[in-house]
Amino acid sequence: MNEPVAASLGEPPLIDHRKTFADVTADVAAPTERMPGMMWKAAFGVAVVLVIQMVATIGYQFVNGLGILGIMHPVGWGTYITNFVFWIGIGHAGTLISAILHLFRQRWRTAINRSAEAMTIFAVMTAGLFPLIHVGRPWFAYWLVPYPNWRLLWVNFRSPLVWDVFAVSTYFTISLCFWYVGLIPDFASLRDRSTGWRRAIYGIASLGWRGSERHWQHYERAYMMLAGLSTPLVLSVHSIVSFDFATSILPGWHTTIFPPYFVAGAIFSGFAMVVTLLVILRKVFKMEEYVTLLHLENMNKIILVTGMMVGYAYATEFFIAQYSGSEFERFTFLNRAGGPYLWAYWTMVTCNVVAPQVFWFKKFRRSIPVMFVVSLLVNVGMWFERFTIIISSLHRDFLPANWGYYRFTFADWSVLIGSFGWFFMWFLLFCRFFPAISIAEVKSVLWTAKQNALPAGKRAAGAVHD
Amino acid sequence: MTTATTASPAARAEAAPLRASLGVRAMFGILMVIGAAAFLIELGSDPTRAYAAFLIGYFFTLGLALFGTLFTAIHYLVGATWSVVVRRVAESFMAYFPVAFLLFFVLLLGVPHLYVWSTPGVTAHGIDAEHLTKGGWLTPSAFAFRGLVTLTIWSLFSWFFIRNSTRQDQTGDAGLTRSSTKAAAIFVPVFAITLTLMSFDLLMSLEPLWFSTMFGVYCFAGLWQAGLATLTIAVVLMRRQGALQGIVNKIHYHDLGKYLIAFSVFWMYIAFSQFMLIWYANLPEEIEWFIPRTYTGWGALGIALMAFKFGIPFFALLHQKMKESEAVLLTISGGILLGQWIDLYWVVLPAFSPERVILGWPEIGVMLGFIGVFGWVVLGFLSRHPVAAARDPFYERSVRFHG
Numbered sequence: 001m002n003e004p005v006a007a008s009l010g011e012p013p014l015i016d017h018r019k020t021f022a023d024v025t026a027d028v029a030a031p032t033e034r035m036p037g038m039m040w041k042a043a044f045g046v047a048v049v050l051v052i053q054m055v056a057t058i059g060y061q062f063v064n065g066l067g068i069l070g071i072m073h074p075v076g077w078g079t080y081i082t083n084f085v086f087w088i089g090i091g092h093a094g095t096l097i098s099a100i101l102h103l104f105r106q107r108w109r110t111a112i113n114r115s116a117e118a119m120t121i122f123a124v125m126t127a128g129l130f131p132l133i134h135v136g137r138p139w140f141a142y143w144l145v146p147y148p149n150w151r152l153l154w155v156n157f158r159s160p161l162v163w164d165v166f167a168v169s170t171y172f173t174i175s176l177c178f179w180y181v182g183l184i185p186d187f188a189s190l191r192d193r194s195t196g197w198r199r200a201i202y203g204i205a206s207l208g209w210r211g212s213e214r215h216w217q218h219y220e221r222a223y224m225m226l227a228g229l230s231t232p233l234v235l236s237v238h239s240i241v242s243f244d245f246a247t248s249i250l251p252g253w254h255t256t257i258f259p260p261y262f263v264a265g266a267i268f269s270g271f272a273m274v275v276t277l278l279v280i281l282r283k284v285f286k287m288e289e290y291v292t293l294l295h296l297e298n299m300n301k302i303i304l305v306t307g308m309m310v311g312y313a314y315a316t317e318f319f320i321a322q323y324s325g326s327e328f329e330r331f332t333f334l335n336r337a338g339g340p341y342l343w344a345y346w347t348m349v350t351c352n353v354v355a356p357q358v359f360w361f362k363k364f365r366r367s368i369p370v371m372f373v374v375s376l377l378v379n380v381g382m383w384f385e386r387f388t389i390i391i392s393s394l395h396r397d398f399l400p401a402n403w404g405y406y407r408f409t410f411a412d413w414s415v416l417i418g419s420f421g422w423f424f425m426w427f428l429l430f431c432r433f434f435p436a437i438s439i440a441e442v443k444s445v446l447w448t449a450k451q452n453a454l455p456a457g458k459r460a461a462g463a464v465h466d
Numbered sequence: 467m468t469t470a471t472t473a474s475p476a477a478r479a480e481a482a483p484l485r486a487s488l489g490v491r492a493m494f495g496i497l498m499v500i501g502a503a504a505f506l507i508e509l510g511s512d513p514t515r516a517y518a519a520f521l522i523g524y525f526f527t528l529g530l531a532l533f534g535t536l537f538t539a540i541h542y543l544v545g546a547t548w549s550v551v552v553r554r555v556a557e558s559f560m561a562y563f564p565v566a567f568l569l570f571f572v573l574l575l576g577v578p579h580l581y582v583w584s585t586p587g588v589t590a591h592g593i594d595a596e597h598l599t600k601g602g603w604l605t606p607s608a609f610a611f612r613g614l615v616t617l618t619i620w621s622l623f624s625w626f627f628i629r630n631s632t633r634q635d636q637t638g639d640a641g642l643t644r645s646s647t648k649a650a651a652i653f654v655p656v657f658a659i660t661l662t663l664m665s666f667d668l669l670m671s672l673e674p675l676w677f678s679t680m681f682g683v684y685c686f687a688g689l690w691q692a693g694l695a696t697l698t699i700a701v702v703l704m705r706r707q708g709a710l711q712g713i714v715n716k717i718h719y720h721d722l723g724k725y726l727i728a729f730s731v732f733w734m735y736i737a738f739s740q741f742m743l744i745w746y747a748n749l750p751e752e753i754e755w756f757i758p759r760t761y762t763g764w765g766a767l768g769i770a771l772m773a774f775k776f777g778i779p780f781f782a783l784l785h786q787k788m789k790e791s792e793a794v795l796l797t798i799s800g801g802i803l804l805g806q807w808i809d810l811y812w813v814v815l816p817a818f819s820p821e822r823v824i825l826g827w828p829e830i831g832v833m834l835g836f837i838g839v840f841g842w843v844v845l846g847f848l849s850r851h852p853v854a855a856a857r858d859p860f861y862e863r864s865v866r867f868h869g
Contacts, residue, residue, distance in 0.1 A: 103724075235735060247746040254747050257679035259739040312658050316679045323666070324677045325597050326751065360651075 014108055014445045016289055021443050024290075025189050028437045031285045032190060036432055039284055047425040054418020057411050058133055066136060068411045074397045075406040077390050080134040083419055085386045086269070087127035088168065088241055089262075091175070092234060093270025094120030098178060099230035102223075108298055110441035111290045114186075115281060116274050117179040118434070122426040123273075124172045126419050131164070133415075160243040167240040171233050178226040184209050185219065186435040235259075238266040245389065251332040252393030255320070261313035265382060268306035268352070271299050272378035277427065279372050281436060290437050293366045300365040303378060307356035310385070314349065332393060340405055341392040344384050351381025481554075481854035484709045486845050494841040501835005508828035517576030518818055519829045522810045523836030524573055525668055526692070528566050529685075529806075530840060533693020534559025535624045536657055538631075539650035542643070548721055550864035551713050554848075554855045555700050557631055559693070560624035561847035562840055567617050573668075574613075577606050583674045584609075593675070604671050612667060616660045623653045631855055638857035661686055669810075672817040676755040680740040687733040691775065692806035694729060695799035698722045700844070702792050702799075709853045716790045717867050723789025726779055726798065734776035758816040763823035767812050774805030807833060 036044075061068050071078040094116035101109040132141045144165045146155045155162045187206035191199055209215060242262035245253035275296060282291040321333040336345045355377045358364040365371070396403045430436070501523070508516035537556040541549045577584045583604040599605055626649050630642040662682030670681050678684075701722065704710040744752045758764055779798050788794045815824060855861060 232731070239735070239739065243743070246743050249747045249749055254743070254749070255679045256681075256740045256743050257683065258743070260680075260683055260736065308655055308658075312655075312662075313679075315659075316662065316682065320677050320679045323600050323603065324751070325600065325675075 014111070014294065015292070015442065019289065019446055021446070024442050024446070025193070025439055027287065027290070028186075028435045028439050028442075029190055029193055031431060032433055032435065033194070037284075040428060040432065044425065044428045047421045047428060050418050050421020051425055054415055054421065057414040057418070061133065061411060062138065066134070068409060070407050070409045070412050072404060072406065074402045074404055075391055075394045077394065078406060079387075079408065079412040079416055080130045082383065082386045082390055083416060084127050084130035084134075085241055085262075085390075086383050087123045087130075087419065087423070089238060089266035089269045089382060089386075090273045091120040091123035091127070091171070091270060092238060092263070092266035093274045094118070094123075095171075095175060095230050095234045096267055096270070097274070098182070099227040100234060102227045103231060106298075107445050108295055110445050111292070111437055112274065112278060112295050112299075113441070114179075114182065114434075114438045115278065115430075115436050116270075117175065117182070118427065118430045118436075119270075119273060119277060120175050121172070121179060122423050122430070123270075124168065124175065125426065126423045128168065128172070129419065129422070131161075160240065160247050163240045164244060167237045171237045174226065174229055174233055178223075178230055181219070181222050181226060182438055182441075183434065185211065185440040186438060189439050190435060234267075235263055238262040250393055251321075251326070251328045252336070252389065255317055257313055257316055261310065264306050264309035264313070265352075265385060268303060268310055269379060269382035271303050271306065272375040272382070275299050275303070275371055275375040276379065279368060279375070281431060285431065285436065287437060290442060296368075296371060297362075297365045300359045300371055300374075303374070304356050304359040307352055307378070311353040314353065328398065331396075335396055336388060336392045339392065339396070341388065341395070344388045345392065348381050348384040348388050351377040352385060355381070481713060481852040481856040482709070483851060484704065484707075484845070484848040484853050486849055491842070491845060494838045494845065497834045497838025498842060499835075499838075500831050501833075501838055504828055504831025504835065508832075512828075513576070514579045514818060515824070515828055516832070517573070517579045518814055519832035520573065520576060521580060521668065522807070522814050522829070523833045524566075524569055525810055526807060526833070527562060527836045527840045529689030530693050530696050531559050531562040531566055531624070532620060532657070532661065533689055533696070534562075535620060535627065535653065536690070537693065537697070538627050538646075539623075539653045539657070542627075542647045542650040543654065545647075547860040547863045548718065548867045550858050550860045551710070551718060551854050551867075552697060552701050552722070553858070554631070554851065554853055555704070556693075556697055557628055557855075558700075558844045558847040558851075559696070559840075560628055562843045563617070563621040563624050565839055565843055567621060570613055570617055574606075574610050577609060581609075581671055581674070583671060598674055600674065604667075604674060609667055612663060616664050619656060619660060623649060623656075631858075632851055634855065634857050635852055636857075638859075640859045643859055658682075658686075661689075669813055672814060673755060675751060678740055678744070678752070678755075680736060684736050684740055687729070687736045688775075688806055688809055691726075691729045691733050692803055694722070694725050695802035695806075698726065698795050698799045699803075702795055704848075704853060706792065709848075713854050713865055715865075715867070718864075719790045719792070719795060720786060723783050723795060726795075726802070727783040727789070730776050730779040730783075730802070734772065734780075737772075737775075758820035759812060762821060764812060764816050764820075767808055767823065771805055771808045771812055774801045774808065 069078060069080070094113075097109050097116045098113045098120075101113075131144075132138055135141055135144075144155065144162070146157075146162075155165075184206055187202050188209035188211065191202035191206050194202055239259035239262065242258035246255060246258035248254055278291050278296065278299075282288050318333050318337075321329040324330075336342070355374050358370060358374060391406050395406055505516055505520060508519065534556045537549075538553055538560070540546075541553060581604070583598045583600075584606050602608070627646055630646045630649075633639075634642045662685075665682050665685035669685065670676065670678070701710060701714055701718070705714050741756065744756055747753075759768055778801050782794060782798050783789050811825075811829070815829075858864075
């Protein structure tokens with residue numbers, strides 16, 4: 001087809017056509033080769049301080065017990081589980097971008113997959129903290145893992161909490177492998193540009209990559225296989241997290257739509273986090289030419305779609321609660337929207353369903369301030385979604401004698417804020433020492449690369465040939 | 467997106483209307499007669515059974531028509547290029563909507579026979595009318611109203627997509643693609659809401675005490691998978707017959723195969739989640755739906771369902787060569803359609819015969835009749851319009867598509 005029509009139907013080039021292969025390597029490697037600026041140092045300092053105060057609180061909790069938290073009767077699952085579900089959800093965008101968009105041949109993913117995958121790994125590392133510190137006797141946390149032991153004690157394989165252990169650890173392992181495999185050629189690029197001890201470290205990390213044809217062949221095959229393995233994980237992990245709730249018989253938790261609803265919510269919140277991070281990253285590390293408005297616009301479209309999916313789930317739950325005729329179902333949902341936690345419920349609806357609707361308009365999809373605000377709202381809204389599901393379903397038990405109101409204590413606040421510090425600490429380290437954009441993959445979508453793929457006679461003048 | 471280099475302009479295929487043989491038309495005509503006869507004969511002896519068979523066939527074919535609209539809408543919306551060559555075939559499914567509209571009135575005649583909530587006084591379940599009709603949500607007039615409004619919305623969107631697409635055949639105007647894309651953005655959320663309510667009304671309310679928030683998604687998973695299978699069968703047959711020769715290539719087959727395998731997994735995921743959560747919690751008001759469906763002969767049908775919709779397509783289509791083989795695609799798609807029929811059968815009939823599987827000429831005959839009507843309408847549409855949207859701005863890119 002003729003290119004003007006394609007452009008008018010919304011297919012602009014992914015990256016400015018004047019960029020050469022050498023430019024890409026130089027631009028992406030730059031942040032790892034100079035001392036970071038004041039912005040980075042200040043942000044890193046804040047993150048580390050937040051982590052230190054969280055570690056102090058956790059230590060205090062280990063000594064004094066879970067009583068220092070807000071959890072009480074009947075709300076036995078509080079912020080820790082809310083945070084766990086929230087952070088696991090954040091990770092999903094990375095896997096979707098790297099695996100599913102790869103299978104869907106969405107070439108625009110090349111500029112954002114590296115940072116999104118990094119985000120996945122750090123989000124799962126953050127999420128993993130919460131079950132461990134919530135188990136009461138964290139020094140026995142290894143009991144979650146089934147291992148042969150002389151007392152012949154096994155975990156309860158019928159418990160979805162155990163499925164979680166399998167699902168999350170598989171997810172982490174595969175995501176880490178996928179991310180690392182993608183990094184190998186880029187580590188080699190950094191190695192070739194550096195000297196001294198940095199060269200030695202990047203050299204070890206690049207596993208002897210020489211960029212030979214055979215290396216690339218194996219690399220592509222491994223990458224494709226890991227993409228295939230990661231794809232079901234996008235669905236399975238948050239489905240199993242949703243089983244933690246939905247296998248129970250508690251109204252508000254037990255409903256069949258939970259698995260796909262949680263998956264959609266996870267992708268939704270994950271993309272919001274990617275937008276938040278990338279808006280900052282592209283500015284601070286001057287990567288606006290790689291992470292373009294096109295990438296951000298596409299992600300905003302996904303935020304709009306998944307936002308409506310969670311809206312669909314909210315509406316279906318409400319409708320069926322009424323339709324079911326069960327007075328407990330009806331009460332639970334009316335209590336959500338009009339009970340003591342109505343502020344949490346309506347925060348959730350406003351942030352998750354109403355706010356993303358601005359993305360119907362191209363102008364707002366491409367506006368950095370608008371998308372930044374919406375992405376933050378979505379993050380807030382998705383945290384409140386988990387809070388609403390967990391707390392509002394628990395706080396009024398079947399008997400009014402078992403009714404209560406759950407409140408945060410200093411410890412809940414400390415660990416919640418600390419978890420953000422922990423996540424950003426890792427992400428900032430990643431931006432400093434790792435190529436934040438996949439050098440090798442971005443090169444494949446350059447205009448120059450496309451020209452080189454054409455027969456010699458058809459190449460445009462000015463294309464660089466290797 | 468890929469840049470095509472190899473195909474020369476001379477190889478550009480022209481899309482013409484389908485020239486269907488008289489034999490194929492006659493076959494669909496005979497099926498229609500069989501269906502009408504089976505339905506009318508059974509109506510005399512056991513109207514409930516006749517209308518139950520009608521409901522199965524109706525939902526089956528309505529799902530295929532709806533797939534046509536949704537497939538078209540989604541592929542406009544995401545700007546897909548590979549699928550342009552098969553879009554017209556999907557659009558032809560939408561031609562069934564006027565028929566679906568008319569047949570809905572037949573279904574309305576069956577409401578007193580099919581749905582216990584329609585005559586709440588008569589039932590001896592000891593359940594009050596308020597509970598059975600969901601406080602007035604389920605009444606014959608509300609059912610008719612929601613159904614007609616929904617069918618009108620679906621028909622209007624379908625008409626709009628077809629109009630734009632066939633007008634583009636004449637003008638080649640890229641603005642029509644933009645206009646359809648906008649309509650698609652509205653259609654997709656509207657579809658989600660309307661299909662959910664339709665599936666609750668037509669199928670879930672057969673046993674009005676049962677409820678599942680997943681049911682709308684379950685019906686979507688089923689109709690999307692069955693639609694993909696029908697599309698695949700139509701595309702393969704039309705390429706063999708010659709109409710799509712030079713337009714559809716192996717890569718398009720590969721993509722259709724990937725679609726089939728992906729959505730067989732999706733269907734299983736949704737079906738398993740719905741079943742497992744209800745089985746695990748074992749609440750009386752929910753599990754009562756699965757008890758007849760997992761014991762007796764219905765349980766065996768449930769296993770067959772999993773085999774046809776998930777087990778066989780998943781393992782058969784894992785390898786790329788299999789996804790590109792016409793014989794494999796035809797067989798697997800046929801199996802999926804059989805699975806969709808078993809699925810609806812397994813959803814509908816235990817409401818009337820929880821103890822025993824009933825299968826006879828009424829069920830088979832009426833289903834054949836619906837296949838006949840659907841095939842006749844689709845064939846008619848494809849004989850009037852070119853089999854591919856040859857002046858779509860992405861058409862050439864789609865024809866030369868090589869992954």
